[in-house]
Amino acid sequence: MKLTSLLGGAAVALALAVSPAYAKNTLRWASQGDALTLDPHAQNESPTIAMNLNIMEPLVRSDRELKPEPALATSWKVLEPTVWEFKLREGVKFHDGDTFDADDVIFSIKRAQSKNSDFKDQIGSIKEVKKIDDHTVHLITTGPNPILPNQLLTIAMMSKEWSEKHDVVEVQDYKNKQETYAIRNTNGTGPFKLQLREPDVRTILVKNEDWWGVKNHGNVDEVVYTPIANAATRVAALLSGELEFVLDPPLQDLERVKRTAGLKVLKTPQNRSIFFGLNVGAAELGSSDVKGKNPLADPKVRRAMYQAIDIKAIGQKVMRGDAEPAGIIAAPFVRGWTKELDQRLPYDVDGAKKLLAEAGYPNGFTVKLDCPNDRYINDEAICQAAVGMLARIGVKVNLDAQPKSLHFPKLAKRETDMYMLGWGVTTLDSHYVFSFLAHTKGTWNATGYSNPRVDELTEAMEIEIDPEKRDAMIAEVWKILKEDNVYLPLHHQVISWAMRENLDLPIIANDQPQFRYAVMK
Amino acid sequence: MLAFVIRRLIQAVVVVLVVAFLSFLLFNFVGDPVNNMVGQDASIADREEMREALGLNDPLIVRFAHYVLNAVQGDFGMSLRLQRRVGTLIVERMPATLELVAASAVLALSIGIGLGVFTGIKRSHWLSRVILTVSLIGVSLPTFVIGICLIYVFSVLLGWLPSFGRGETVNIGGWSTGFLTASGWQAIIMPAITLSLFQMTLILRLVRTEMLEVMRTDFIKFARARGLSNRAINFGHALRNTLVPVITIAGLNIGSLIAFSIITETVFQWPGMGFLFIQAVQFADIPVMAAYLSLVAVVFVSINMIVDLAYYAIDPRLRATVGRGR
Numbered sequence: 048m049k050l051t052s053l054l055g056g057a058a059v060a061l062a063l064a065v066s067p068a069y070a071k072n073t074l075r076w077a078s079q080g081d082a083l084t085l086d087p088h089a090q091n092e093s094p095t096i097a098m099n100l101n102i103m104e105p106l107v108r109s110d111r112e113l114k115p116e117p118a119l120a121t122s123w124k125v126l127e128p129t130v131w132e133f134k135l136r137e138g139v140k141f142h143d144g145d146t147f148d149a150d151d152v153i154f155s156i157k158r159a160q161s162k163n164s165d166f167k168d169q170i171g172s173i174k175e176v177k178k179i180d181d182h183t184v185h186l187i188t189t190g191p192n193p194i195l196p197n198q199l200l201t202i203a204m205m206s207k208e209w210s211e212k213h214d215v216v217e218v219q220d221y222k223n224k225q226e227t228y229a230i231r232n233t234n235g236t237g238p239f240k241l242q243l244r245e246p247d248v249r250t251i252l253v254k255n256e257d258w259w260g261v262k263n264h265g266n267v268d269e270v271v272y273t274p275i276a277n278a279a280t281r282v283a284a285l286l287s288g289e290l291e292f293v294l295d296p297p298l299q300d301l302e303r304v305k306r307t308a309g310l311k312v313l314k315t316p317q318n319r320s321i322f323f324g325l326n327v328g329a330a331e332l333g334s335s336d337v338k339g340k341n342p343l344a345d346p347k348v349r350r351a352m353y354q355a356i357d358i359k360a361i362g363q364k365v366m367r368g369d370a371e372p373a374g375i376i377a378a379p380f381v382r383g384w385t386k387e388l389d390q391r392l393p394y395d396v397d398g399a400k401k402l403l404a405e406a407g408y409p410n411g412f413t414v415k416l417d418c419p420n421d422r423y424i425n426d427e428a429i430c431q432a433a434v435g436m437l438a439r440i441g442v443k444v445n446l447d448a449q450p451k452s453l454h455f456p457k458l459a460k461r462e463t464d465m466y467m468l469g470w471g472v473t474t475l476d477s478h479y480v481f482s483f484l485a486h487t488k489g490t491w492n493a494t495g496y497s498n499p500r501v502d503e504l505t506e507a508m509e510i511e512i513d514p515e516k517r518d519a520m521i522a523e524v525w526k527i528l529k530e531d532n533v534y535l536p537l538h539h540q541v542i543s544w545a546m547r548e549n550l551d552l553p554i555i556a557n558d559q560p561q562f563r564y565a566v567m568k
Numbered sequence: 569m570l571a572f573v574i575r576r577l578i579q580a581v582v583v584v585l586v587v588a589f590l591s592f593l594l595f596n597f598v599g600d601p602v603n604n605m606v607g608q609d610a611s612i613a614d615r616e617e618m619r620e621a622l623g624l625n626d627p628l629i630v631r632f633a634h635y636v637l638n639a640v641q642g643d644f645g646m647s648l649r650l651q652r653r654v655g656t657l658i659v660e661r662m663p664a665t666l667e668l669v670a671a672s673a674v675l676a677l678s679i680g681i682g683l684g685v686f687t688g689i690k691r692s693h694w695l696s697r698v699i700l701t702v703s704l705i706g707v708s709l710p711t712f713v714i715g716i717c718l719i720y721v722f723s724v725l726l727g728w729l730p731s732f733g734r735g736e737t738v739n740i741g742g743w744s745t746g747f748l749t750a751s752g753w754q755a756i757i758m759p760a761i762t763l764s765l766f767q768m769t770l771i772l773r774l775v776r777t778e779m780l781e782v783m784r785t786d787f788i789k790f791a792r793a794r795g796l797s798n799r800a801i802n803f804g805h806a807l808r809n810t811l812v813p814v815i816t817i818a819g820l821n822i823g824s825l826i827a828f829s830i831i832t833e834t835v836f837q838w839p840g841m842g843f844l845f846i847q848a849v850q851f852a853d854i855p856v857m858a859a860y861l862s863l864v865a866v867v868f869v870s871i872n873m874i875v876d877l878a879y880y881a882i883d884p885r886l887r888a889t890v891g892r893g894r
Binding site for chain 2: 077080083084089090219226230245246247248249273274275276277279280283284286287288289421450451452453455456459490
């Protein structure tokens with residue numbers, strides 16, 4: 048019965064299999080999850096930004112090496128410590144034909160700073176945007192801000208007229224549960240125009256023939272995106288030739304893809320580091336058998352745990368070679384990273400045991416490890432491996448692996464003694480790590496770590512414009528953090544993109560494809 | 569009759585309310601949607617403010633009452649993940665699921681009844697044994713394995729059928745259909761087979777058992793004695809008598825086809841309601857989950873009721889009992 052129906056199906060398929068000849072270059076691709084919205088200021092989330100920045104553009108964009116380069120601004124310079132001058136590109140048109148000028152910049156930055164915007168903290172230092180003429184604006188900051196161009200990399204420019212016409216001057220308001228025009232319609236200046244948007248089903252972008260950068264444009268005419276949640280189906284669709292590109296192929300299928308004729312896999316270290324955070328601030332750990340004191344508050348214990356982790360084994364067995372061992376919790380793209388800093392303390396079980404004994408825990412102690420199971424590459428498996436390694440020095444770890452929607456609230460509420468976290472640095476500057484993870488008031492510092500010198504330096508580097516002095520501050524903070532071992536660095540994630548051999552699409556470390564580079568042979 | 573219908577209607581409302589409330593209780597534990605909605609940089613104050621704004625801090629019973637009141641007016645709230653009306657989302661996704669379910673039901677019924685009759689009449693034929701053995705496999709293999717196997721054979725190895733999606737669709741009066749395009753037909757074949765296999769087996773075995781039963785009865789023997797043709801006996805008399813239980817099962821199973829299309833839709837990236845639901849679960853998108861489960865409850869309850877009424881219409885004995893009872 049099964050056979051007959053299959054044959055029947057196959058016969059119908061054969062009869063219908065008349066494939067049209069493609070006159071144009073269509074790039075069909077898939078990833079696990081769709082962009083959340085096309086309102087460019089509503090969600091600061093990587094897949095959302097990736098989609099939006101193919102349609103809309105910022106003043107300063109990141110190139111394939113993630114270095115800032117001119118986009119809608121052709122040049123920028125510091126006039127006074129708190130005044131940046133941006134020269135705008137002339138002759139740029141939005142997809143509806145409207146001309147891009149200074150008013151759009153003022154409008155867009157204000158919009159991205161408004162209450163509902165998810166980017167308001169990122170560009171919080173901008174106090175005022177002043178129009179000098181149609182193609183010159185001054186960005187006035189609350190204090191000297193040396194990394195302002197980096198903070199603008201993901202702030203897309205919208206048309207003021209279009210936004211007013213369609214009543215999307217405000218970023219979508221969750222409170223009134225409002226559904227706005229901008230969620231599914233766009234009017235950007237970018238290399239691709241939105242042709243069709245069916246959230247979660249299909250999104251079609253077509254080449255913008257009038258784009259200012261069209262000369263350096265790849266040769267893709269149409270980009271068809273389909274989210275495919277099931278990893279096996281995603282790979283099958285690539286293998287069967289229904290897709291040109293898969294953003295997030297599962298690790299276990301990479302070999303298979305590589306072996307398949309006509310397909311290739313690109314790899315790059317990602318701008319995201321994976322690490323464990325330790326609760327050093329609590330007087331007593333909620334999940335430990337040690338009462339009356341906090342074993343993690345002792346630097347020797349933290350160092351012992353660090354040295355008990357065999358990162359090579361995790362890299363080879365869990366990550367199948369696709370991870371760069373990390374010595375600090377920032378990847379090589381980040382300003383302040385150095386090779387020396389990224390050296391790990393040696394893996395040393397005996398030394399770790401000795402350290403534990405010196406700290407007064409010759410028989411170890413117990414602690415709970417909170418771990419996500421659907422956020423980072425093989426996150427739960429990494430945690431499991433670490434549990435086994437820490438057991439060898441007597442630290443008995445109870446693993447609690449949960450979906451990210453349950454894991455992250457624990458961190459936010461500071462209800463954790465030991466946890467896994469991965470951090471991507473959107474501004475490509477160490478300050479982003481310090482202000483969120485090391486500063487006493489850092490919103491993602493769930494360790495309770497508080498070091499006055501770190502706080503002082505973190506605040507000072509916000510307004511230091513002398514690059515040398517600033518770099519020295521960054522280096523000092525890294526040195527302190529490395530000595531304190533509040534965070535146990537594991538590795539920098541490596542991302543893989545699987546695609547057809549005839550597609551030339553550079554892999555970018557932020558995992559956000561830029562189809563303007565794509566060339567199809 | 570009227571009292572019977574009213575009684576069933578009241579029961580139906582109670583069932584739907586209970587399902588809605590239970591799903592609400594469960595969803596309290598699926599996690600915090602706010603974390604999925606804001607970026608990693610959002611401050612704790614921002615998160616708290618959003619929780620408050622979304623009403624996530626209200627007591628459960630208040631939220632439930634709110635939900636039911638709005639739902640009665642056709643308002644199922646906003647999807648936290650997609651920022652769109654849940655009602656709109658479900659209406660958009662419904663054609664895909666219903667077309668898949670229709671195709672699966674047709675496959676399951678036609679093949680299931682056909683093979684059931686065959687195996688019932690030709691009990692000892694070698695082909696009957698093969699069919700029964702294969703059908704056992706059909707029941708015991710999990711849906712996603714069948715789906716992945718089909719994809720592997722027909723998409724990856726042979727390249728005949730698309731491994732995901734619905735193909736091209738045509739919009740007719742707000743209903744997007746894949747039945748009018750070649751790629752739509754290609755795309756529905758594998759998901760429909762995957763979804764129908766279990767039901768097909770079930771119907772096959774049911775029809776076979778009933779056929780065997782009926783064939784043993786006296787009235788078939790009399791029919792034979794009267795010299796009726798085999799064809800008339802098998803289809804006119806035997807099959808007709810097996811159909812009452814088949815209708816019951818088939819009717820109820822349309823409900824489970826809708827409910828179980830979740831797995832098939834996930835494997836084939838079929839843009840239907842089940843897939844919407846599974847993504848909502850991953851995101852802790854409570855409004856979508858609650859609306860979907862309530863909808864499934866409504867579907868089950870209505871089908872149940874229609875089946876009961878159909879019995880009542882078909883089988884005179886039932887009517888007599890109900891009449892006497894009241």
